[in-house]
Amino acid sequence: MEIDKLSVFKIKLKLVFMLPFRSEIRNSPTQQTIKIFLSDESLDEEIKSYLESFSDIELIEIRKSVERNRVKENITIFRKSGVDINSLQAKIDESLNRYFERK
Template sequence: MLAFRTEIRNSPREQTLKIYLSDTSLVVGLKNLLENIKGVRIVEVQESFSRNREAENVTIYRKEKHSINALKEKVDTFLGIYFEKIIV
């Protein structure tokens, strides 16, 4: 099972990144770390309402002039390194 999954979500107001973690006890700690990534405006922990999803997700709102795809790559790279250190 993957430690995390990120998705680009489109809403009427703006695009966001949703991060679903297999271990939800890490949500709050990761929220604080993700806030320091360049291009991130706000990070929120939200309850997931969809079926077949984890109970909580981390939602990232980007700064206006940053590409959502570039931000997703940064976040995926950061999380990959983060979980590699935890698992080892």
């Protein structure tokens, strides 16, 4: 049986929206931060506690999201001085992927 392109697109779209989290690097006036958007906001505190063990992280805050069409809250991560933002994001993404695979 052949699957049409629209069906394949719908399947891929569902997979994207079912991700447990996504991260973005943001540029603020003072420094770059990493924002984590969780699909399940009830896990915000748990994930914040989990990430606090990273030695490259200076501060983690749970903030209200102001963007439209987004989750209501996000986890904002401030890196320590001298830490590469792209490397930190990769470490966080890898660690959270492992975290959610175990759940």
